[in-house]
Amino acid sequence: MIRVELSKLLRSRRTWTTIALIDALPTLVGVLLAVTDLGPRPGEGPAFLSAVLTDGTLFPLAALAIVLPLFLPIAVSVTAGEAIAGEAAAGTLRYVLVRPVGRLRLLVAKLVAAMAFVVLTVLVVAATAYVVGVALLGDQSVQVVGSTSVSGTSLSTPELVGRTFLALGYAMLCMLGVAAIALFLSTVASSSLGAALGTMSIFVGSSLLLTLDASEAIRDYLPTRYWLAFVDLFRDPILWRDLQAGVILQVAYVAVFFAAAWANFATKDVTD
Amino acid sequence: MSRDTAIRTQGLTKYFGRFEAVSDLSLDVREGDVYGFLGANGSGKTTTVRMLLGLVLATSGEIEVLGRPMPRSGREVLPHVGSMIEGPAAYAHLSGRANLTLFDAMAPRSRRTGRKDRVEETLDRVGLGGVDERPVKNYSLGMRQRLGLAAALLRKPRLLVLDEPTNGLDPQGIRDIRALLLELNADGTTVFVSSHLLAEIEQLCTRVGVLDRGRMVVQEELAVLRAPTGRILLGTPDPDAAIAQLDRLGRSVEQHDGRRLAVRAADAAELNAELVRAGIGVDELSVERRSLEDVVLAATSAGNDTFARPPRAVQDAS
Numbered sequence: 001m002i003r004v005e006l007s008k009l010l011r012s013r014r015t016w017t018t019i020a021l022i023d024a025l026p027t028l029v030g031v032l033l034a035v036t037d038l039g040p041r042p043g044e045g046p047a048f049l050s051a052v053l054t055d056g057t058l059f060p061l062a063a064l065a066i067v068l069p070l071f072l073p074i075a076v077s078v079t080a081g082e083a084i085a086g087e088a089a090a091g092t093l094r095y096v097l098v099r100p101v102g103r104l105r106l107l108v109a110k111l112v113a114a115m116a117f118v119v120l121t122v123l124v125v126a127a128t129a130y131v132v133g134v135a136l137l138g139d140q141s142v143q144v145v146g147s148t149s150v151s152g153t154s155l156s157t158p159e160l161v162g163r164t165f166l167a168l169g170y171a172m173l174c175m176l177g178v179a180a181i182a183l184f185l186s187t188v189a190s191s192s193l194g195a196a197l198g199t200m201s202i203f204v205g206s207s208l209l210l211t212l213d214a215s216e217a218i219r220d221y222l223p224t225r226y227w228l229a230f231v232d233l234f235r236d237p238i239l240w241r242d243l244q245a246g247v248i249l250q251v252a253y254v255a256v257f258f259a260a261a262w263a264n265f266a267t268k269d270v271t272d
Numbered sequence: 273m274s275r276d277t278a279i280r281t282q283g284l285t286k287y288f289g290r291f292e293a294v295s296d297l298s299l300d301v302r303e304g305d306v307y308g309f310l311g312a313n314g315s316g317k318t319t320t321v322r323m324l325l326g327l328v329l330a331t332s333g334e335i336e337v338l339g340r341p342m343p344r345s346g347r348e349v350l351p352h353v354g355s356m357i358e359g360p361a362a363y364a365h366l367s368g369r370a371n372l373t374l375f376d377a378m379a380p381r382s383r384r385t386g387r388k389d390r391v392e393e394t395l396d397r398v399g400l401g402g403v404d405e406r407p408v409k410n411y412s413l414g415m416r417q418r419l420g421l422a423a424a425l426l427r428k429p430r431l432l433v434l435d436e437p438t439n440g441l442d443p444q445g446i447r448d449i450r451a452l453l454l455e456l457n458a459d460g461t462t463v464f465v466s467s468h469l470l471a472e473i474e475q476l477c478t479r480v481g482v483l484d485r486g487r488m489v490v491q492e493e494l495a496v497l498r499a500p501t502g503r504i505l506l507g508t509p510d511p512d513a514a515i516a517q518l519d520r521l522g523r524s525v526e527q528h529d530g531r532r533l534a535v536r537a538a539d540a541a542e543l544n545a546e547l548v549r550a551g552i553g554v555d556e557l558s559v560e561r562r563s564l565e566d567v568v569l570a571a572t573s574a575g576n577d578t579f580a581r582p583p584r585a586v587q588d589a590s
Binding site for chain 1 (some may be wrong): 308319322325326327328329330346347350352355358360361362363364365366370374377378380381423444482557
């Protein structure tokens with residue numbers, strides 16, 4: 001079933017359109033930076049963006065930092081929100097279940113497909129950003145070896161590659177959290193739009209609450225609390241505290257919402 | 273009558289909230305049957321079909337499909353069941369071929385070897401063998417219906433459960449499907465068809481169950497339901513003379529409508545001979561049988577999608 005879901009994902013024109021649109025923003029940012037040479041000052045604007053003018057190879061990270069807070073979660077909400085509700089609305093859910101595809105197996109396959117979408121998007125974004133970064137940016141670079149960490153020290157290339165993969169993994173875990181929430185809502189809502197919007201409102205609401213001093217007591221449990229903690233991977237030494245908390249929090253969100261999705265879907269009457 | 277049962281339910285009941293959609297239903301479908309499941313729209317047919325396939329969970333009662341309990345044994349049973357429930361559905365942006373390939377791949381333990389042949393063979397079977405690669409969203413209603421049937425036939429099921437299979441088909445399409453179902457049945461497939469089209473069931477089925485407001489009101493062999501009523505219908509150019517002659521012979525004429533008479537008699541040939549001997553022409557002669565429509569209308573109440581306001585006293589009591 002997982003293979004079937006993946007093949008559906010890859011064959012859908014919408015998948016590729018979405019990825020292209022997501023990819024367009026960081027590319028545009030890269031081109032603008034290259035043309036104007038006007039970077040944000042260090043500490044302002046999206047993470048890493050101030051560094052890319054001196055080192056184009058950092059642009060993939062900057063691109064991810066641009067995409068992660070908003071675009072990627074929206075795309076994941078839409079993809080995972082469609083998982084069950086979309087099949088139900090198209091009428092194909094009943095035919096999938098009588099093949100038979102077990103309900104738990106279907107949920108797992110849908111979650112895997114959503115993650116495959118994230119991986120695909122992240123890879124495309126990172127690859128395009130690398131090309132853009134190397135080709136257009138970093139021409140002011142006077143550096144000989146390695147890149148600059150956020151803390152100002154130098155990072156060797158293997159170190160940088162390793163940390164980049166860790167960062168990608170962390171970002172994907174955050175998106176898995178979003179996908180789990182969307183999947184649960186998809187088993188509850190009768191329209192995929194409802195599930196997607198519900199998920200988006202959860203992380204928009206969470207981001208809003210994070211800016212509020214009054215929400216101090218619950219902020220460490222909000223789903224978006226540690227989303228951007230992957231920046232800490234590029235400090236020297238790595239600042240693990242927020243990353244660890246973020247991993248635990250996301251794993252908890254995935255577990256709770258996936259369990260809820262299964263509990264709801266396992267005994268649901270499929271009447272569409 | 274010692275054939276194995278294909279579908280058996282006992283006391284099957286389903287509530288949606290406080291609404292009782294299916295009530296104490298006992299289905300009995302045997303292997304080799306072409307079973308017609310009749311009922312007006314909203315009488316609970318589709319809910320029953322969905323319960324048989326494990327899509328809707330029964331509130332109470334037992335279901336056995338191909339000798340195994342459902343929905344518990346769905347993994348073993350459903351691969352042998354092909355179904356079409358409330359119209360076909362497919363992934364609209366993909367071609368019919370791609371859809372069948374996906375559906376084939378979904379089934380547990382489905383093998384990749386021979387998948388292409390299975391798909392092509394099934395497409396041929398439903399008359400879509402020559403279809404191009406256009407996406408399903410550009411299919412006509414009839415083509416979708418055929419594709420849905422193809423998806424049901426993909427794994428050569430022992431039991432076919434079809435809900436309104438001829439919906440949206442033109443007369444030729446209906447004839448094609450009927451011929452296909454009879455051919456499959458001749459090869460040993462049990463066919464369970466639900467429909468509100470009496471004529472369709474009458475031409476296809478060997479056994480009939482009639483559902484009314486969630487309850488089974490009739491379940492019988494079609495041949496028994498359609499047994500002769502004991503009357504002969506005849507047409508004659510000279511009805512008055514015929515009535516007089518029949519009176520003389522002591523036969524009772526029960527209906528008289530212009531030049532057509534309904535006469536109580538067992539043997540049409542004998543009746544014909546009597547009249548002809550008396551010089552009375554007979555140009556129409558048939559044994560009267562109850563039509564399925566008569567049976568169903570006698571057994572069911574008003575349509576299930578009419579909701580007449582109950583008298584106020586009753587409303588207060590409930």
